[in-house]
Amino acid sequence: MRLIAIFFGLIFLLVGFRSNQSIELIFPSSWPEPIYNSNNYPLNEQKVELGRALFFDPQLSSDNTISCASCHSPYNAFTHVDHQLSHGINDRIGTRNSPAIFNLAWQKDLMWDGAIHHVDAQALAPINHPDEMGSSINEIVQKLNKDVRYKKAFKSIYSDDLITGERVLKLLGQFMISLVSCDSKYDRVMSGKDKFDEQEKRGYELFCKNCSECHKEPLFSDYSFRNNGLEPDPQLKDIGRMKITQNRMDSLKFKVPSLRNIEFTFPYMHDGRYKKLSEVIDHYDRKIHFSNTLDPILEKGIHFTTNEKVDLVAFLLTLTDKNFMFAPEHGYPKDFFNQK
Amino acid sequence: MIRSIQILILFFSFGVRAQDSIPVKVMYDRFEIQPGKTILFQDDSIRIDVVKFYLTNVVVGGSELSSGLLFDLEKDQNYLLTPISQIDEIQFTLGVDSLTNANGISGGILDPIHGMYWSWQSGYINFKLEGIHFENGVAEEFNFHIGGFLNGYNCERRIQLQGSSNVSRLELDLDQMLQTLSTDQPKKIMSPGKRAMEFADILVGSFFLR
Numbered sequence: 001m002r003l004i005a006i007f008f009g010l011i012f013l014l015v016g017f018r019s020n021q022s023i024e025l026i027f028p029s030s031w032p033e034p035i036y037n038s039n040n041y042p043l044n045e046q047k048v049e050l051g052r053a054l055f056f057d058p059q060l061s062s063d064n065t066i067s068c069a070s071c072h073s074p075y076n077a078f079t080h081v082d083h084q085l086s087h088g089i090n091d092r093i094g095t096r097n098s099p100a101i102f103n104l105a106w107q108k109d110l111m112w113d114g115a116i117h118h119v120d121a122q123a124l125a126p127i128n129h130p131d132e133m134g135s136s137i138n139e140i141v142q143k144l145n146k147d148v149r150y151k152k153a154f155k156s157i158y159s160d161d162l163i164t165g166e167r168v169l170k171l172l173g174q175f176m177i178s179l180v181s182c183d184s185k186y187d188r189v190m191s192g193k194d195k196f197d198e199q200e201k202r203g204y205e206l207f208c209k210n211c212s213e214c215h216k217e218p219l220f221s222d223y224s225f226r227n228n229g230l231e232p233d234p235q236l237k238d239i240g241r242m243k244i245t246q247n248r249m250d251s252l253k254f255k256v257p258s259l260r261n262i263e264f265t266f267p268y269m270h271d272g273r274y275k276k277l278s279e280v281i282d283h284y285d286r287k288i289h290f291s292n293t294l295d296p297i298l299e300k301g302i303h304f305t306t307n308e309k310v311d312l313v314a315f316l317l318t319l320t321d322k323n324f325m326f327a328p329e330h331g332y333p334k335d336f337f338n339q340k
Numbered sequence: 341m342i343r344s345i346q347i348l349i350l351f352f353s354f355g356v357r358a359q360d361s362i363p364v365k366v367m368y369d370r371f372e373i374q375p376g377k378t379i380l381f382q383d384d385s386i387r388i389d390v391v392k393f394y395l396t397n398v399v400v401g402g403s404e405l406s407s408g409l410l411f412d413l414e415k416d417q418n419y420l421l422t423p424i425s426q427i428d429e430i431q432f433t434l435g436v437d438s439l440t441n442a443n444g445i446s447g448g449i450l451d452p453i454h455g456m457y458w459s460w461q462s463g464y465i466n467f468k469l470e471g472i473h474f475e476n477g478v479a480e481e482f483n484f485h486i487g488g489f490l491n492g493y494n495c496e497r498r499i500q501l502q503g504s505s506n507v508s509r510l511e512l513d514l515d516q517m518l519q520t521l522s523t524d525q526p527k528k529i530m531s532p533g534k535r536a537m538e539f540a541d542i543l544v545g546s547f548f549l550r
Contacts, residue, residue: 040443115461117490118444124452128459138453166447173444244461245491246533 021045025105027182028191031218034105036119036177043174046157051175052329053153053336054168059143060123061133063089068123068172071098071132074330077261077321078102078179084272088132095131095236097272100265102181102324103258107223112254112270113241114225120173137165144168149339179330181260182218185318190218196318202308203315210302211259211312214295220259220319226295227252229288233271240270251293263320277316281309361419362400362427363509364411366391368518375413381473381518388413388514390470392456394449396440399431400424408432410449410456411512420510427507427549434497434543435466438489463489463532466496467543469514473521480527484517486539488532495532495540503549511548 023043025034054060058067071086072078078101080087086094096112110116116125126132127140144150144163155161188194196204207215216222225241232238232252241250254270268274274283284302288294304312324330366373368388373379378387396408400422411418440446441463450456456465465487473480488495501510517539521527529535 117442117462120444121452121457121462124457124459125461136455138455141453164447165451165453166445169445169452246493247491 023048023178025178025180027180028187028218030190031182032106035108036105041120041170041173043178044157047171047174048178049333049336050150050153050157051171051173051178053150053333054172055175056332056337059147060127060135060140061089062135062139065089066133068126069332071126072101074327075325076100076264077181077325078330079265081264081266084267086126086132088126088129089134092131092134094129095238096270097267099255099257100261101176102179102260103219104179105177106219109223109255113244114255115244118173119177120170122176123169123172137168140168141165149336153336179324181321181324183323184260184321187218187321189318196315199311199314200318203311203313204318206304206308206312207315210304213297214256215259221256223255225250225253225255227291227293228254228256228269229283229290229294229298230269230271230273231287231289233273236271238271249293252291253293259316260319261321261325263317264325277313278309281312285309360422360425362422362430362507364395364409364418364420364512365509366411366413366512366514368514373413373514378474382522384473384475386471386473386518386521388469388471390414390468391512391514392454392465393467393512394435394456394464395420395432396436397431397433400427401429408449410454426505428503428505429501430503430510430549431498431500434499434540434547435487435495436464436489437496438494440464441489458485458487461531463487466540469517473527475521482521482527484520484529484539485531486529486536486543488536490532493532493534493537495536497540497544499544499547501547501549507549509550511550512543513546513548516542516546 021044023045025038025043055068058064058070060067066089071080073080079098083093084097086096086098088094099112104110104119108117110119110122111125116122124137127135127137141163150163151161154163154167158167185194189196214222214224214226230252239251241253242248244250262277266275268277268280274280281304284298285304286301288298288301368379371379373388373391376387376389378385391411391413393411394408395411398405398408398420400420401424403423405420405422407421409418409420436450440450445452445457450464456468457463458465465485467484467486469482469484471482473482486495520539525535529539
């Protein structure tokens with residue numbers, strides 16, 4: 001009897017340690033070190049898990065209909081595909097295309113205009129936006145403090161069951177930072193585990209020659225802010241980065257998005273104006289809109305033959321990481337929400 | 341048993357440091373502001389609805405206080421806890437320092453539930469002043485949200501004040517700030533920038549030990 005008790009005691013301890021252990025971001029050794037300072041707030045398995053529950057919880061919106069995952073679905077590399085612009089409560093439409101969420105640990109400034117400088121502050125923007133979740137962190141904290149599932153989960157992580165704004169936002173930050181996409185065919189080719197076919201190889205050469213300065217490998221973005229020659233939308237009147245810096249030289253500049261998972265992150269651009277990759281390539285080929293802040297790289301456009309466009313798209317499809325998108329640990333946490 | 345309790349009480353009496361408090365008040369034209377009450381302003385009137393601001397990294401008598409203050413006009417009492425009663429000098433940061441801002445979200449008085457964190461962009465709001473200006477029968481809202489720590493627009497301000505031997509409170513005079521309402525400038529500052537920096541500079545000269 002005593003032996004059985006010791007056995008179960010050991011099992012309990014092992015499970016306990018496992019579920020509350022620190023976790024490291026896993027990424028190829030050829031990648032640069034993340035910018036995210038994990039020393040200040042190390043990733044923790046339980047916190048990431050609870051952050052995932054919050055991410056999928058519509059209680060974060062004012063009418064309990066919209067969760068973070070509504071616009072950032074894991075099956076689309078954590079963006080949406082239904083709308084050009086983000087879709088919020090009461091069928092309201094926002095002002096920007098929702099950006100894909102992955103590899104945030106390598107990004108200094110978040111959002112299309114770099115408005116957010118820290119992942120823990122990121123969720124406040126959609127939470128407060130009247131056309132997105134239309135709520136407030138205060139309202140969310142009040143709701144969650146009445147939810148026994150969260151009280152129990154907070155108690156198991158912290159020394160008390162108090163749900164605060166700081167804790168909620170940091171948990172969401174933990175989950176978002178944990179999202180690393182690095183297992184595409186491209187990654188397997190680079191690590192010598194796979195090979196491009198002839199068309200993909202030609203596409204990769206075209207990419208290196210024409211696109212890689214902004215969409216820098218291995219993250220497929222240098223995360224700089226650039227004006228890529230999109231004609232301003234007269235309805236949206238979006239000045240991009242200039243809204244944040246108030247510098248005229250930043251007018252119409254937006255963050256260069258990563259091309260990883262681009263097969264699943266349509267529509268494209270900050271205003272979602274292009275539905276297909278072929279339209280994006282056509283844009284650089286012959287639709288560049290000239291303005292004072294146009295990136296010098298694009299002054300002459302980027303021209304491709306019809307065959308080259310097909311080859312380039314073939315390469316871009318090698319950036320799809322289905323293991324990332326369909327990973328169970330990134331999906332809806334039904335065990336959390338099904339608990340009584 | 342009773343003797344043990346007495347010893348414990350004695351122990352804790354010595355363990356806990358005696359604390360005094362400095363009340364913090366918001367004034368206009370030498371009168372204390374009450375939230376939501378209309379007051380005379382030049383030939384018209386104004387109503388102050390919101391005054392909220394951070395006093396952080398507070399140093400009194402050479403010692404840094406363990407906690408700062410989120411002043412809120414709607415609270416019954418706003419005061420700084422200090423280890424000494426005689427205060428002839430105080431230093432504090434009006435707002436949240438850039439290092440804290442850079443580290444993201446904090447807790448306690450810095451928890452974003454207090455409504456002092458911008459959501460559309462990063463950073464704490466150091467100071468809020470909101471109300472209504474009634475001028476020639478027309479009511480116009482004013483909103484001054486002062487903050488920002490990036491892109492050359494750091495609104496954090498360090499303030500040092502000297503007082504006499506009979507200091508009883510820390511006061512913020514709104515007189516100079518409210519003069520802005522008489523100018524042609526917009527009655528709103530809602531983002532970091534040049535006007536927010538100018539407003540922060542006015543705030544520096546608006547605190548007094550009295």
